[in-house]
Amino acid sequence: MIRQTDRKGKTPRRPPPKKPSNTQKDPVGVYCRVRPLGAEDEECCIEVISNTTIQLHAPDGLKANRNGEFKETQYSFKKVFGIKTTQRALFEDVAKPLVEDLIHCKNGLLFTYGVTGSGKTHTMTGSPGQGGLLPRSLDMIFNSICPYQAKRFVFKPDDKNGMEVQNQVDALLDRQKRDSQTTIPKTPTTRRIIDPEFADMISPEEACRADGVDEDGSYSVFVSYIEIYNNYIYDLLEETPFDPIKPKPPQSKILREDQNHNMYVAGCTEVEVKSTEEAFEVFWRGQKKRRIANTQLNRESSRSHSVFIIKLVQAPLDADGDNVLQDKNQVNVSQLCLVDLAGSERTSRTRAEGSRLREAGNINQSLMTLRTCIEVLRENQMCGMNKMVPYRDSKVTHLFKNYFDGEGKVRMVVCVNPKADDYEETLLVMRFAEMTQEVEVARPVDRPICGFAAGRRQRNQAFKEELTRRLEERGGPVDGETPTVLSQLLQSFPPMPPCEISGPNDDVTLPRLIEALEKRHKIRQMMIGEYNKTANMLKSILQEQDSNILSKENFIQEQRGKLCEKDKMIQNHKNEIDRLEKKSKMLEYKIDILQKTTNIFEEDKRSLQQELESREQRLQREMSEKRRMEARMQGVVTDAKLKWEKECERRVNAKQLEMQNKLWVKDEKLKQLKAIVTEGKTENRQPQRPSREKDKVPPKRSVSPSPVPTGLPVRPLHRRSHSAGGERWVDHTPATNVDLDTVMQPNIPNAIKVTAPSEKALSKCDKYVLTHQEVASDGEIQTKLIKGEVFKTRGGGQAVQFTDIETLKQEAPVPTSRKRRSAETGQAPEGDPMEVGWTDCETRCSVAVEMRTGSNLGPGYQHHGYPKRKKP
């Protein structure tokens, strides 16, 4: 409220009532309006999730850019208006309280914020058939104050942001002057559609009225319309004579501070308007001017801020309730600023270049300043700091400094276009809006009550009506006759004696007249005395009443203060609840996400458990398989073991039998030897060569039992019968042998030559010869021909019984005495080394190689001890 503080009044004022003890504050009311998408198939990135919250989700393209990051953000506002919101509904919620405040002498600031195309102008101005907040506000103002409007020019701007009250004569003169001026378009004061261009934007049928309008006040509305472009202020209502030859560029205005430290545009046109139509016509004029200027100067209107200021001036009627009180101090001016801010997009988006870029930069700069101011304000308020708010950095913030610093109601409509293209800009808008909500502005205090009794206008009206009625009853006042009360009063005086003087000697008339007049004078004096007495009495009663009222008012104020405190407490609680609600919503959202994550993990767990189970089952199967295998193998092993045990037993038995045979043979030999020895003794010790075994008479066996029947020699092997064609030899010459090129080469006709002993060859032959080479002690190679006979064994294999060794040796012609030694050093393939010393070749050859048919162990070597045999 801009209060006139110049105290030059004529009527004494009461002391102003006590202000509420604390300065109450309200947060900036931030509303969000979501406009419909331009095309239905456009990608949408905003969802209205409740009437206070919207949710932004990154468009698909952007998600991909940010590694598919899932991003959703929620923003809460005082209220969210979805795409179906009507202009009226928006007005009811957002602007109506501001208009009510305006009428109750409180200031208001309403601005629309958002990127270009988000619906700021649609919201503020509207379109035909869909009037915005501005025409609706005007309409409500005029609907409310219409019956109480002051005559034009009763209030007059003082060019210092104040208002003066003109006397009736001056006002009348000004009115006459205005009527005579043809250049100023005369606008109507009654509802009449003038311009079809905007006729549809003001809708009288939706009339809206403020409550509690002070009827004892007189009102006037003044409007001004400015544009702030590139940080210059232009007056859109200024009347400049048009010069077609040299059109003057628009002159920018400056900001000034009035005596109450309120900022105003110096020299700005303020047009007094008397109706919605007139006011809107003025606005439309300014709008047209703005459009023309923008076209002429090649500017983009989206980059300028437009500010429409509605000033409501009100002053109390005088005591009679007839005229406006001629007291500047009693004039109240409240104002409502409707601001359509420039598009909040970044410079890059506007694709501006050169000087236009600079302009765009400035526009952004002013919005940036607004942002900074809001930030600092918030910080100051939240942290109890006192940082300087940089209002002066831009014209917009400077102009509205008082709203944030002083008092008033501030509301912001954040306009958003849900299209995906705007997503990033919209994010910035949302952040700014959220921050703005946290700034608090001092609540405007109530207007002090003027010193006159209420109901003056009505009484005056009633008086005037009564007067008119009575005059009408009497057929109008007669000349020289004082009407009504006065005439009645006059009638109560003693009648006047006749005043005509009959002649020069008339001494009666005059003294009688004098007497009557004196009488009347006396009565008059008496009446005056009476009147004064009554007046004084009434005065004292009134004063008493006054003081009563004053104390009651003070009491009311006190109560109001308390109420305010309670209000604040409630507000604080509400804020806290809001905050908590917001938090809980956030937490719910988080819980939701966590729930989802949990579900995913549980799913994973389930699948892993399933896998584990299946693996365990497989393991079980494999284990049992293994056990079965083990059992089977055990069976096989025991089978094999049994088989081998049997086999071993069998072999051992065979061996035992063999050994017993050998033992028996040796026994037999020993016996024979014994017999020979004893025989020799008896036959005079005549030396005798041992006879052949077959010639000998077998001695009586006495020592060991024999498994074979008696008879010599005992041969467990069957000698192959000699074929008619003579002997057949196996000539075994190992491949490693060296060809010594000697004449003493064994040349056996019809022999089977082999390099390794083979059963096949043995089975076909009955003689066997091995050509064996070795290095003798003198370093010469000596060749041995080891001869044997092939026998069939009992097992069905072949056995060779070596019978003879021929040693072939190359020597130098020097004779040596080692001839016999060859036999001594000659080695049997295997044998007891003890025997080497005394046995001859025959003994050494009593070794056979037995090869078993069907044996998979390969040829086995067995030693067979046989009695010495002669060379074949």
Ligand code: ADP
């Ligand atoms: P801004 O002033 O933010 O640049 P405008 O108010 O000029 O945006 O809106 C751009 C276009 O979108 C206009 O044609 C307007 O009619 C339309 N528009 C904006 N908001 C709405 C809405 N809530 N409902 C229908 N149309 C809208």
Ligand code: MG
């Ligand atoms: Mg616009």
